[in-house]
Amino acid sequence: MILQTNPFVTSEELNSKVDSAKVAASNFAEALATDPAAALHQLGVDAIHFGLKVLLAFIIYFVGAWVIKLVKKALKRMFDRRGTDKTVASFVSSFTSVTLTILLIVLTISTLGVNTTSLAALLAGGGVAIGMAMSGTLQNFSGGLLILAFKPFKVGDFIEAQGYAGTVTEMSIVSTRLTLPDNRSVTIPHGTLANGNINNYSKNPLRRLEWKIGLEYGVDAEACKAKLVEIARSNSKILDSATAGAEDPFAAVSSLSASSVEFILRGWVRNADYWNVYFAINDAIYKELPESGFGFPFPQMDIHIKS
Numbered sequence: 001m002i003l004q005t006n007p008f009v010t011s012e013e014l015n016s017k018v019d020s021a022k023v024a025a026s027n028f029a030e031a032l033a034t035d036p037a038a039a040l041h042q043l044g045v046d047a048i049h050f051g052l053k054v055l056l057a058f059i060i061y062f063v064g065a066w067v068i069k070l071v072k073k074a075l076k077r078m079f080d081r082r083g084t085d086k087t088v089a090s091f092v093s094s095f096t097s098v099t100l101t102i103l104l105i106v107l108t109i110s111t112l113g114v115n116t117t118s119l120a121a122l123l124a125g126g127g128v129a130i131g132m133a134m135s136g137t138l139q140n141f142s143g144g145l146l147i148l149a150f151k152p153f154k155v156g157d158f159i160e161a162q163g164y165a166g167t168v169t170e171m172s173i174v175s176t177r178l179t180l181p182d183n184r185s186v187t188i189p190h191g192t193l194a195n196g197n198i199n200n201y202s203k204n205p206l207r208r209l210e211w212k213i214g215l216e217y218g219v220d221a222e223a224c225k226a227k228l229v230e231i232a233r234s235n236s237k238i239l240d241s242a243t244a245g246a247e248d249p250f251a252a253v254s255s256l257s258a259s260s261v262e263f264i265l266r267g268w269v270r271n272a273d274y275w276n277v278y279f280a281i282n283d284a285i286y287k288e289l290p291e292s293g294f295g296f297p298f299p300q301m302d303i304h305i306k307s
Contacts, residue, residue: 057111064104072097086155091148094172140174143190147176157202162188165199206245207274209238209267213285214260216297221261224294225251228265231284237277238267260297 072093079089153159155168159178164186166178176193178186201207215224232238232249239246246268254264265285269277290296 053112057108060111061104061108068097068100071100088148090155090171091144091173098173137174139191140189143194144173146194147190152198153200157200159201160199161193162196202271205271206268207271209269209278211265211281211285212254213263214257214297215263216295217261219261219294221253224263227289227292228263231281231288232265232267235277235280237269237273239269259299
């Protein structure tokens with residue numbers, strides 16, 4: 001039933017091939033009965049011819065695989081020499097490798113005597129079904145093209161997407177690979193990546209740091225703000241308004257909570273210094289504020305008793 005609905009193999013062609021196979025088998029049986037030596041000799045010749053085809057197909061495949069490796073290495077050298085963006089280089093290399101591998105497989109099959117025209121027609125006829133079955137893969141491919149076109153990130157950037165935050169280490173035609181801070185490797189499909197939010201921490205050269213410090217009620221607010229700014233300025237990696245895009249360190253009272261007065265401290269740093277400065281200022285705040293008479297509060301509750 002399936003064969004009858006195939007537009008590329010009609011029932012007449014199928015019957016003709018079956019009849020040809022029957023005639024060939026009948027002729028061989030007749031030749032074997034009348035002249036066994038000649039029949040076996042012809043069988044050996046045919047086997048040798050088929051074996052040579054198989055050997056040639058193996059040679060073509062392995063040589064082609066070797067050539068594909070050379071092409072990938074040549075592309076890498078060219079991209080490195082021209083300083084091509086790593087995201088573009090990774091995408092083009094992956095796409096080229098997949099395309100050449102498909103062509104190599106078709107060439108290898110044709111060497112065995114398979115009619116590649118019929119194979120191509122069969123693949124074209126099944127394109128719709130394959131497309132429906134691989135809709136997710138096609139979506140990932142189109143998402144990769146969008147990412148390549150709009151460049152929300154590049155290889156080497158630290159991004160946050162789909163619940164993961166890590167460094168982009170590789171971008172193929174259908175997915176992007178992240179290396180997380182704990183050295184885990186996560187692969188995110190381009191379909192979901194292109195349709196979701198992408199937070200790129202490496203896009204801009206400068207970032208603003210922010211600390212929120214809770215202190216006990218009764219502290220001298222002006223003296224505390226001055227001390228916080230002094231702590232910030234003591235770190236040479238915190239920038240000031242002399243640097244383009246940065247501002248001077250800033251401190252203020254941000255809120256009045258139930259048990260503490262909350263101060264905020266802000267400062268600008270270069271992207272690469274973000275975490276080092278953040279932890280260093282945390283240590284300085286914890287050490288220097290109590291030494292200057294600014295105490296950290298504990299949660300407290302005032303109870304009024306009426307007789």
